[in-house]
Amino acid sequence: MNLLKHIPADSVGLVQPQKLHFDEPLELRSGRVIDRYDLMVETYGRLNSKASNAILICHALSGDHHAAGYYDPDNAKEKPGWWDCCIGPGKPFDTNHFFVVSLNNLGGCAGSTGPSSINPDTGKPFGPDFPIVTVRDWVKSQARLADRLGIRQWAAVIGGSLGGMQVMRWAISYPERLRHALIIAAAPKLSAQNIAFNEVARQSIMSDPDFHAGRYYDYNTYPQKGVMLARMVGHITYLSDTLMRDKFGKEARANFGRDLRGGKLSFGFDVDFQVQSYLQYKGESFSKNFDANTYLLVTKTLDYFDPSVDYDGDLSRAFAASACKYLVVSFSSDWRFAPERSREIVDALLKAQKDVSYLEIAADEGHDAFLLPIPRYMGALHAYMKRVADECASAGAA
Amino acid sequence: MRADLLLIQDWIAPGARVLDLGCGDGAFLAHLKHTKGIRDCGLEIDTDKIQKCLEAGVNVIEQNMEQGLGNFQSHSFDTVVLAQTLQALQRPDMIVEEMLRVGKNCILTFPNFAYWRHRAYLAGRGRMPKSEQLPYEWYDTPNVHLCTIRDFDALCRAKHIRVLNRTVVDAKQRSSALMRLLPNLFGINAIYHISR
Numbered sequence: 001m002n003l004l005k006h007i008p009a010d011s012v013g014l015v016q017p018q019k020l021h022f023d024e025p026l027e028l029r030s031g032r033v034i035d036r037y038d039l040m041v042e043t044y045g046r047l048n049s050k051a052s053n054a055i056l057i058c059h060a061l062s063g064d065h066h067a068a069g070y071y072d073p074d075n076a077k078e079k080p081g082w083w084d085c086c087i088g089p090g091k092p093f094d095t096n097h098f099f100v101v102s103l104n105n106l107g108g109c110a111g112s113t114g115p116s117s118i119n120p121d122t123g124k125p126f127g128p129d130f131p132i133v134t135v136r137d138w139v140k141s142q143a144r145l146a147d148r149l150g151i152r153q154w155a156a157v158i159g160g161s162l163g164g165m166q167v168m169r170w171a172i173s174y175p176e177r178l179r180h181a182l183i184i185a186a187a188p189k190l191s192a193q194n195i196a197f198n199e200v201a202r203q204s205i206m207s208d209p210d211f212h213a214g215r216y217y218d219y220n221t222y223p224q225k226g227v228m229l230a231r232m233v234g235h236i237t238y239l240s241d242t243l244m245r246d247k248f249g250k251e252a253r254a255n256f257g258r259d260l261r262g263g264k265l266s267f268g269f270d271v272d273f274q275v276q277s278y279l280q281y282k283g284e285s286f287s288k289n290f291d292a293n294t295y296l297l298v299t300k301t302l303d304y305f306d307p308s309v310d311y312d313g314d315l316s317r318a319f320a321a322s323a324c325k326y327l328v329v330s331f332s333s334d335w336r337f338a339p340e341r342s343r344e345i346v347d348a349l350l351k352a353q354k355d356v357s358y359l360e361i362a363a364d365e366g367h368d369a370f371l372l373p374i375p376r377y378m379g380a381l382h383a384y385m386k387r388v389a390d391e392c393a394s395a396g397a398a
Numbered sequence: 399m400r401a402d403l404l405l406i407q408d409w410i411a412p413g414a415r416v417l418d419l420g421c422g423d424g425a426f427l428a429h430l431k432h433t434k435g436i437r438d439c440g441l442e443i444d445t446d447k448i449q450k451c452l453e454a455g456v457n458v459i460e461q462n463m464e465q466g467l468g469n470f471q472s473h474s475f476d477t478v479v480l481a482q483t484l485q486a487l488q489r490p491d492m493i494v495e496e497m498l499r500v501g502k503n504c505i506l507t508f509p510n511f512a513y514w515r516h517r518a519y520l521a522g523r524g525r526m527p528k529s530e531q532l533p534y535e536w537y538d539t540p541n542v543h544l545c546t547i548r549d550f551d552a553l554c555r556a557k558h559i560r561v562l563n564r565t566v567v568d569a570k571q572r573s574s575a576l577m578r579l580l581p582n583l584f585g586i587n588a589i590y591h592i593s594r
Contacts, residue, residue, distance in 0.1 A: 379449055
């Protein structure tokens, strides 16, 4: 299939996003309304005649619609989409069997309508006027996307971290519209510690002198330092202590990851240790490509997520009407959304007498493990999705 | 699938909710799903076996039952199964209590340590019995709490547990008149169906 040497055989290959326009006003949980909006979407594989083989991929905080494949036929250094290890022919989300849909959520900054989009009423970017959207609002917009694509029921809705929260919302709000829910490295709601980290991120952005109360577009500037700081803090929470010791302790495992960058101490406030330059590099490269207002918005989306809120805090009652089967996966070294948080989801599902499988994958990679091709994790997704694929032949059109 | 599991399937009602503690590769639950339309849930800690469960389409929770079943609601299952595992637990009595809380009825199978060959082995050689059922040395055995049929009956009496059914079988899961007459002497495996 792939004529280009640098694109692996098990890749979905060259892909093209498409922008879909929606004119029906979207009422938000906040009470505000988005009158019209665009969603950036990528699809991989083919929808079968019964439209029974579609799976939806929900992205996390900084993700977007580009989940797999490549854009540029001439760039051998191009990195594929963010979940390329899972999506493709022969991979867990096998494009030989599934029609995979991935979108950039509302409020994003990768082409879907968000704070950096032009407000048609003013001719200027929305900036801080863009409403706070919640996971519930996202899923509502995703349901409209499903309608547009002719998908009555997803074979599976899948997501990690904040993506897993969207999966839970799907199961609760649209029980008849999905057969399987894969909730990976997620939590039923944020803890005070999670919210605290998000608050540091927001304060970093909002205290940047270039933020201009969110109207930095009008000043032809951008709070890059603020976004960089926010990402640096966030990035620490995605890694584990063990991983950092290994990553920055190549000289000797026993030195706690304290490898020096220049070989000796500077006795100044510049970079001394490898971990410092790594974090700065990660923060800086992220800050060049991500809108500050979107970052603020999505941290709020995370903070507000709590599907038990309509059920007196009882998550199992939230799941009571859901009709899908569940796979819940956590990672041992994840301390952002630790295994205990996934077990809260599992316990609520057990209490609601739902079909659920739960795996705690041993991994040193922390929260980011859900993005990585860890053998046991891939094997489990593969086995689970093979059953889903087998069902697709008989399910659907009914 | 193990023959002792085939013996106990008659005690499981069609459409029942079944919790299998230490469900292994999920073959038993998959079989019950196919033949009786049960709602399945298995607990397992072995990662390879968990993978097999996923392949078999069986619901499996990665959880160590020795750390309790506190996350399972009381009477949330019709039948809770514990096959050939009781003797390997740190506190078998507490697991039995938990099984009876979570399930309306429970099925347990375990090797009978009072089987006459074990008695003869100990009496004759003065060493811990080894057999086809108990192949381990005393120092590396997972079976830290072996018991006899009489021991288990005593536990049931002490805890006011009702024995709904009891079957005693040989290594090939067959019963005989001798085993029915003197189960604690001639039975190799004990199979109990209990409730509160």
